[in-house]
Amino acid sequence: QVQLAESGGGLVQAGGSLRLSCSASGRTFSGYAMGWFLRAPGKEREFVAAIGWNTGVTYYASSVKGRFTISRDSAKNTVYLQMNSLKPEDTGVYYCAAALSVVVPTNPSRYNYWGQGTQVTVSS
Numbered sequence: 001q002v003q004l005a006e007s008g009g010g011l012v013q014a015g016g017s018l019r020l021s022c023s024a025s026g027r028t029f030s031g032y033a034m035g036w037f038l039r040a041p042g043k044e045r046e047f048v049a050a051i052g053w054n055t056g057v058t059y060y061a062s063s064v065k066g067r068f069t070i071s072r073d074s075a076k077n078t079v080y081l082q083m084n085s086l087k088p089e090d091t092g093v094y095y096c097a098a099a100l101s102v103v104v105p106t107n108p109s110r111y112n113y114w115g116q117g118t119q120v121t122v123s124s
Helices: none
Strands: 003-007 010-013 018-025 033-039 045-052 058-060 068-073 078-083 092-099 118-123
Touching: 003 092, 018 033, 018 092, 018 118, 033 068, 033 078, 045 068, 045 078, 058 068
Parallel strands: 010 118
Antiparallel strands: 003 018, 018 078, 033 045, 033 092, 045 058, 068 078, 092 118
8 A cells, every 4th residue: 555645834934945745655666756746725736846766857847947846765765845935826735646657747647646735835
């Protein structure tokens, strides 16, 4: 049973930083892609960033490129999302997801496992 658990969300002022963590259990993630998605209030879940577990190749939504960094720690089976220069429009629930795919997808329907999400609120 694969389980993903997000942590690190909270309330921060615009311009501030947060680091989200996604701890994975149940298996190692060799051959998987790991992604972060945002469900903003009143909106559909949207792609934020993703990383190939084996290759370390990263992808970002244009709205976060240059501000967010995704990384993974194989020894800890954990994926991180470092979020800098946060904006009010970054507010919402952030989900970690895993896709059994060596090609890194940005479509949430391609992901097989999801965490429960962690709330991020950026005040102006």
